[in-house]
Amino acid sequence: MSTALDIAQEIIRPTEDVKVAIDTRSAPRPDSESEQETWPGSDHEPPVPRRKILAVVSHVHADGKHEHGCVFVFTHKPPLVHSIPDDYLVEHAFPIIHGFSISMSQPRQTTLDLSSPAAGSSFSLNQPKTELTVTINPGEDTPFSPITLQTHDIQGLRRLLDECKRLKEAFAMETADDFDFEPFGWVAPYMADHALPPLLSSIPPDLRKLKKPVHTRLSAASAGMPGDDISDVEIIREEWMRSKVEDELFSRGEKAGLNIRVGTFNVNGKFPSQDLSAWVRGEASRPPAAFIPPLKEISPLSLGESQKNPVDEALATEDPSNGQPPDATSTDTRSLSAVSDATTYVNFSVDTQSTQTAVSDAPPDVPEDPSDPDMLVLGFQELDLSTDALLYSTKTVREEAWCMAVFAGLGEKAVLYEKLASKQLVGMLLVIIVKKRLRPNFSEIRGLAVGVGIMGIMGNKGATAIRLLFTPTPFPSAAEAAPLGRPTVLTFVNAHLAAFDEMYEKRNADFQELSKRLVFEPAISVDEQAANGSWYSPAAAPLSIFESDALFWLGDLNYRLTPHDADVRSLLADDQLREENIKTLRRFDQLSSAMRTKKAFEDFVEQPIRHLPSYRFSAGVHADGMGYDMKRKPAWTDRILHMASKAVTVKQRSYTSHATITMSDHRPVSAEFELEVPALGLDEYESFVQRVWRDVSAIEYVEERPRVRVGPTNIDFAKISYTREVTRSLEVVNVGKVPCSFRFVPQGPAADICPPWLRINPVTGLVLPGEKVDVTLTAQVDEELASKLNLGQAHLEDTLVLHTALGRDHFVAVSADYERTCFTTSLSWLVRLPGPVRELKSPDDVLPEDRGVNAPREIMRLVNWLMSNATETVGLFFTPGDEELMRQIREKLDTGEEFNFGALEKDPKLALAFADTLVRLLESLSEPVIPPALHTRCSQMTSRDEAFELLDDLPVVNVNVWISLTAFLHFLGQQDAYQGRVEQLVAIFTPVLFRDDLTSPMPVSIIGRRNFLRYFIG
Amino acid sequence: MSKQFQFKLVLLGESAVGKSSLVLRFVKDQFDDYRESTIGAAFLTQTVTLEDQTTVKFEIWDTAGQERYKSLAPMYYRNANCAVVVYDITQSTSLEKAKSWIRELQRQADPNIVIALCGNKLDLAARRQVSQEEAKKYAEEEGLMWGETSAKTGEGVSDIFTSIAKKLPLTAPPSARAGARAGPARTGVDLNKQAAAGQGQGEQCNC
Structure with missing residues (x-):
């Protein structure tokens, strides 16, 4: 066990000194022995008194003149399930001021109490020793109440009392006029420790926020105008902690893989009538012929009869409505989902029933391939085109039919899977199917639907979404004692946006609207969460879809191609140039353009498309040679995009459409993803975050000014030219006693942080005392800049301003000589060059227009x-x-x-x-x-x-x-x-x-x- | 209750005339014989209490004197209520430089700025190159305050800042006049808050 002094020194910062620290425990209250502060060792052992450490800490003010003391009581951390062993919290901090007093009282007779704590507790072993009572009276004019502790450390207590006496006398000598600072300001940081550190939340930060560079989120500041340093510190610190967690915990720790197959299919109101294996399994893993249901002509009527497939059987027995003709009027008329409120939580189900049924029926010998997806996420659109569908939920029939077709498509592998969750809104259905053995790894599943169709709320257009937690180490049942794993939050959105070529802006608006309105309501109340008492508990706040570790957005997004109809068709028809032409057409895709101009899907990632447009197919006289409908310009309407935080690695393995599935006017599209998520325990995560937090939790409260040494202060990049990067390193060394957060600021309010030819990384940072940060400065000239620099002066110089929060501004002079290039200019300028461009001394030396070559x-x-x-x-x-x-x-x-x-x-x-x-x-x-x-x-x-x-x-x-x-x-x-x-x-x-x-x-x-x-x- | 005012003050002058030393003496009453040249701008505060118990808090920007960084000076003197332009009495060229700073301030700074011309290194009076008469005459012509100081001995240092404090218009609402520095420069501990935190913790321990 660590000594009291070790523990106190661990908690106290370098700006303060621990003078004395002794072991104590809370004194029994005179009225009732049973109220003694204890924590349960386990159900079978008697309670052990909680260890408390009493310490005197002194702080000498930065001016070197004023010394102030404070008595701290550190308590062993309450043993929540996930708590770290041997962690201590500041329970009390009593400044040693005029009214402060501390006293020890007569030793009272103690006997070895047989009923008191069991063996194993160090306190009980020491019981026979004399125990002293310490009473601390914080002073009448303070808001604190006196406290009483007990200790065996008589020697230590004596030294502690002496030290308190000395500090109290020192304080008494001073008058308020002696200092113009808050005398006990240094105590605040220890109390601030109670605040929950950032990152200790079960809610991941908004992905959109994470994608923005930190400095763009800071207050407006420039040289001589520091902005709001306090709030900047908070943002910089959180970012620093996040990268610490990513670099030192996630990237070095264990990883768990999760293969997800995502699919989207606009089924045009059809019932499944074809084998879906290409879409749900991929071409490569086509099942043996025996498992392929006959192509075409499977009616939903006959699906229920295919007794050979245990899943079908399971589904069939589960849902009595299955097997009815599809056009039979849906029986569920109770929920007027789309009409009453498109955001109501309709039809959401977590399918647990099929688990049991299917598990028992599963043949044990179906082999699992590493390529089998762990998770299938399938989005359907236009499941039901009938007008009734808008008014009444028609959930069951069509959903079951499609789920059956999906399981049938999985062939012999179907028995490995079960449906985890689904969410439907009118024609949009999102289904998640997982491997049965992984079922316990998924939790807190929530669904939601939002309509943005007719009148802005109807469900003919909109989205459904499912959010879930994936924990590599499954959540233990109550009986097990395994540690809780840290979950990764995955969210899937299946959307159907506004149709027609010219509705480009409406689609963008639909996306923005959905981004705003796709919010999961809390699963439990705030009160419940408070009662739970753990920082990690199911979030009681409304959750945006972007508050995820990884977000997948799939669906019929309806984005079209801008070139002429004839252009598109003939470009697609030319199979010699297929690859080149698809590349060409991709440049004219409205979704790409929306992403480029940040009108929609900003910061989402989509793998470049290499397949043919999935829309719109027809047959007979209405179709062109490729099978595309003559009345609609072909387009990549069906898309799969994603975005993820750095905690999750997402690798996309495929992105393709499936031409063999021809039952709809769209072709289904699929994408395979390999996810790597951190596999660590909540306790491991929390203890890491707490440790990192302790160093930086109170930068904004410390009275010492941060001191950093920045160098070199003159950086010459020498010769720089188009597309060639030159890098230099700038060192920021913390030579002070407190952590220092810094940011580069522009010289003037409307200016940029650095000249356009320079890139700074990182633009913000945090340095702990005695540590250093290397800032990389990269001089680079891109196309746009080269075209400007070619026409300007070759010598470039500027000054960077590095602002330290609550401290000074440091200047770094940067300079470079630009070497001109013939690239990025114009034909008319190139012909006026008297010789090679590099020999041009000044941009004015070009030949007159009429004398060019x-x-x-x-x-x-x-x-x-x-x-x-x-x-x-x-x-x-x-x-x-x-x-x-x-x-x-x-x-x-x-x-x-x-x-x-x-x-x-x-x-x-x-x-x-x-x-x-x-x-x-x-x-x-x-x-x-x-x-x-x-x-x-x-x-x-x-x-x-x-x-x-x-x-x-x-x-x-x-x-x-x-x-x-x-x-x-x-x-x-x-x-x-x-x-x-x-x-x-x-x-x-x-x-x-x-x-x-x-x-x-x-x-x-x-x-x-x-x-x-x-x-x-x- | 005594009144409190807050003003932004900027120090300007040639490199090595002792700007940072002057501030160090004023703010911490200390002196370093060997100080590194300032490459940047340091922010410090110091409060002066006048006879009528009015307190004036200076938010001081000590700027780099090197020519290389001259273009950044306007960023620090914009919105300044007062400026101390420092020269070295043992270097006549430094007075010329001071004059050019004063011309720049008169041209570009806030028209109401209070400017003090300060001859530093009075402890080296034996090597004096700038006479008191010359500097004083210039200051009078330009309507500036003037004084000589020694950051090393402390002579004249507080006088010059106190005189500035007295000359500043102490009638306008301080917030409107103060420099633009936002956020608390120093955060004290609120004992009540601490109590609340402590009690909260206590409750948690009883679980």
């Missing part, structure tokens, strides 16, 4: 090199170039140096790098080779002659570039290695030479522009 020599150099060295290389423009080689080529273009690559000269890698450099140079131009104003006309040219004529309207420099480029591409297309790949060259160069306007709701025809280019290189 015919074509930019940089582009000509690349084309000429490729023409003479690379025409036999396979894969030019199709294979990306080596970054380092490209950097060297760029450098030679900028300096005007000869292309001399020695032994590499014959290496195809070099040719690929040259080709890629050419593409990147063209892409970086501030204006495309074909000016946007001419795009529409270009796309309308119907012959080669017309196309050539149109060139007359281009500036002469652009014509020269166009002609030499297309001539080279034409030549390349004639080579053996490029037979049949001209179309691919056309597809690649169209966006390079025209540049797509992604902001336009009606982009210029892609096919038309390709045709124009083809007139020259085809």
Whole structure:
């Protein structure tokens, strides 16, 4: 057992001294022995008196003159289930002031009490020794009541009383005028320890907040205007704690995996009539033929009869309504879900009944593959299109039918799974199916539904959501003594947003509305939580869907493609260029555009789509050659996105649509995710957080000013250039006694924190006394900045201001010399360069407009090199170039140096790098080779002659570039290695030479522009 | 009840004239022979009590004197109610620099700013290059307060800050005049709060 002094020193900060610390215990109350403060060892042992430590602590003020004392009582922490052993809390803190007194009283006779604490308690073993009573009287003018303790440590108590006497005398010598500070301000931090540290909450922070850089959440501040330091400290500290937990606990601790298969399917009101195995199991794990139910023609009527599948059987016996014809009027007319209030908690069920039924029926020998998902999350839309569905819940029939079809699709694996939860709103249904053996790992399952359809509330559009806790170590039943595991919160949203091409803004608004209104109501009342007494308990607050560790959003989001209908169809129909064309179309996808412009789904992640649009299919005369409905432009309406905190690693393994399932006008879409979540006990987590918290809990209360040394104060990045990063390190060392939180602030109120060519990481931080933080400063010039810097002065300098909370501002001078580049400029500027761009001393030294050269020599150099060295290389423009080689080529273009690559000269890698450099140079131009104003006309040219004529309207420099480029591409297309790949060259160069306007709701025809280019290189 | 006022004060002047030492003497009554050059701006507070028991709390920004950081000075003197422009009496060039700071303040700072010109290093009077007459005459012409100090011995230091306190308009509501520093610079302990916390804990222990 640690000594009293050790424990006290552990709690007391370095700014204070523990003078004396002794072991005590609470004194029995005179009236009743039984009220002695105790804590139960277990049900069978008698209570043990709680250990208390009495300590005198002294604090010398920063001025070195004033010493003040305080008597502390530390108590062993109450033994909640999850508490850490040997942790102590500050129970009392009595400042040693005028009225303060402490006394010991006559030893009272103690006998070895046979009924008192059992063996094992150190106190009872020492019983025969004399016990002294200590009485502390805090003083009449304080709000504290006297307390009494008992101790055996007579020597220690004597020293303690002497020390109190000394400190009281010291205090008595002083008058209030002696100091202009709050004399016992230093005591506050110890009392503040009672506040719950951040991160000790069962509610994860809002994911949207986590995705915002910390400094954007701080108060407005600038040099000389510190802002609200106190609130900034809180935010910086919480962030610091979070990264401590992530770096030192989560990333080093045990991990648990969870494979989730997510699917979304707009079923267009149909009943299941096909095998769903491709969707629910993936193509690879197709079950043996015996388990595939016959394709088509399964009516819901016959599903109930397929007695061979135990799950079907289970479901069939469970629901008496199953087996009725689908069009039979639903019996459940009691809940007017959508009409009365679309947010009512309708139809939510946690399916426990099937567990028992299914478990008993499960054949024991079904093998489990590692690739089998642990969890299936399936979202359906348009489950029921009847008008009645809007008014009355039609839950059971259709839900059961689809669940059965899903289990049937799982084939022989079905017996491994059970339905965990489902949530329906009109046509939207979200079903979660888990492996039976993992059932105990899921808890606190909650569902919710929100309608945003007709009148803004109806359930024809909207979302249903399910939130649950996944605990790698399952929650123990009451009988078991296993420690509680720390759960991970997973939330799934199945949404159906506004339809039609032109309803883009409505879809964004639907998303925003759902984000706001998808709030889970508390499962238990605040009172219940308070009674529970644990910091970790089911949250009693309303919970946003974003208050999760990982959030998955799936559904028919209805986002469409902006290009012309004919463009979309012919791009999709070309199976030679499928990959390239899908990439092209993806750029014109409304959801991508909403994410890019932060209008919706900001900070969500979606893996790039590689499958064909899942909407809208038809049959017969209404369909095009691909099967897409002629009346609706194909689109990727069915999507799966996610976002997660750093505590959870999410890897997406697939994202695809399933063309074989043709029963609906949509194709089902699926995605596989591998999650890694921390697998640790709540107690382990709490003790870590408490330990970290102790160091930083009261920065805002300490009277000492933080002191840090920041250096070097002059940082020169020397030469910086386009796309090449230069990093330097800045050290922030805490040379003071208190933790210091810092942030970089802008020089002026409206300014940026640092010049645009610099990046600071981290922008905020916290340093403990004696520790240091390395801040990385990275000078980097991106495309946008290079185009500005090319036209400005080359020498860059600035001063960074690092503000320490409640302390001073530190200046760091930064400087760099920018090396100009031919990239990111314009054709018209490049031709006015008198020589290599690097030799340009001042931006004013360019030639007059009428004296420029015919074509930019940089582009000509690349084309000429490729023409003479690379025409036999396979894969030019199709294979990306080596970054380092490209950097060297760029450098030679900028300096005007000869292309001399020695032994590499014959290496195809070099040719690929040259080709890629050419593409990147063209892409970086501030204006495309074909000016946007001419795009529409270009796309309308119907012959080669017309196309050539149109060139007359281009500036002469652009014509020269166009002609030499297309001539080279034409030549390349004639080579053996490029037979049949001209179309691919056309597809690649169209966006390079025209540049797509992604902001336009009606982009210029892609096919038309390709045709124009083809007139020259085809 | 005595009145309390709060003002923002900025120190300006050439590098190495003793700005930080002056503040250290004023705030902590200490002196370091070897002080590192200030690279940044330090924030300190000190309270002066006048004869009528009015207290004036100065929120002091001690700025870097190096030329390299000159562009940042306006960030610190904006909204300042008073400025102490320091020169070194043993360096005549430092007075020239002080004059240029004063011109800048007159041009760009709050028009009501109270400016004090302060000749420091009085303990080195033997090596004096700037005469009292010269500096005083300049100060009178420009309507500035003037004084000489030694941060090392403490001579004249509190006088100059007290004179500034007296000259400040102590009629306007202090909050409106005070510098923009938000949040409590120092948080004391509220004994009542502490009691509540202590009692709460006590209850928890009885479980």
